[in-house]
Amino acid sequence: MRAARDNGCEPLTDTMERLGTCLRQYRKTAGLSLSGLARKVNYSRGYLSKVETGRAPGNVQLAERCDEALGTGGALARLARAQLRDPRPSERTKSHDPLPDNSIGWPHQRLPDEAMPQRRPHEPLAQVGLPLSSATAVAFMLALDEAHNALRAVARNDLPPAARRDSANDTLHNARVYAIRERLLVLSAAPLVSAAEAAFLRIIAVRDAIRVGTRLRRVS
Template identity: 50%
Template sequence: MNDPPRDGAEHPESLGECLRRHRQAANLSLADLARRVNYSRGYLSKVETGRAPGNLALARRCDQALATGGALAALVRHASPMAPPEPTPPGRPAGVATHDGSADDHPGVESVLPTSVPLPPGLASGVAFMLALDATHGALRRVACADLSPERRYDAANRAVHDAALYVAREQLLVSATVPVVAAGEAAFLRLIAVRDAIRAGAALAGPEYHAAYHPFAESLWAFRMALRQGFGQEPVTPALLDRNDWSDRERCADCGAIVSR
């Protein structure tokens, strides 16, 4: 095994130090690199400053983006000799946009799913897309709560979808998943876009316009989850099993009750 790179002092370079050095040598900002490797800017910043350990999947992506010849992955393998030699499944889309367009610090699906049991590509892309749908909806809700002008609100809703890399996750799903998973995922995607359109147009979280779009999305997201369960060979979960009337969330929605009584 090659010796780890050194920073000119007595101690080997950390992953974060090596990453910052190569990124700066490539004249890339954290935001630039985040877009290239499909991780959030906030998470990359934590890795560079030592507040997050990073992982082999991230190191490999950065090696490719920065043309480092595998130096970053070598650092991770030196620190963790049992790190798997093969790439992990495709990761979760990059960090989710807040109402002002900044990104959160979610590292990716690699940190959520066990890397010791790699998923088949179709199921990995399905899980990544499910997480992207849910995270994008959370970002859109924050836009709906923000005090923004109509123009800024429109732009922020668009960024919430774009910065979560939802379209990238969708493309991965379309080319790798089974037909039932693709069909369920596309239905959920279209209903989430309807939520985005309502929020772009000014819908408030407590208003009927938002709820008219949200509850069909909630129902379709659960249908997508059930399609994934089937792909994993698991028996379906019914709403009754989770003490629900259906998957729409309407019976748990205080705002819908208030809307009806108006």
């Protein structure tokens, strides 16, 4: 595998564009389609496409998985860490204001962070003028919490192996963890994406442990 500078990655000054360009070139060198790489790294084809074209920030976790899948010797992870140090958005992303995702119940407007009103007690979050990226981050945290509680319920039950596996899998889908994660990956800056991915991997590890039979210990 050639080094990153031999793949034409170095001349670009925008770290987000450089990560996407290198990812695309390494993927093509490996003879993998976007769908093939998506299956290997547990990200959707659509998100990988946005990373490659500079329309979404990558993250260290994604880069490390791609390095492993493509045999790049850590080149993509180094670019992802450089992006954390220099999180300036690509010029191509500045002209595209992402559309609101009404399926998670967040508002149409985008307000600057400093203008965000205080939420009154018992007021629905959807009625507070959260910036779209912040609202999606809150939605993701709530989805993770819902999935975690559902996983705990599965772990308490004495289920046959097949039913336990299916129930554990369903928890993340029912809580919309995957759907909201995709939205967060596209909307948010690299540091927030990396933090969200770390939390996502933790819930995946909990799910996998419960799928194979781990039980929740009852504390008397």
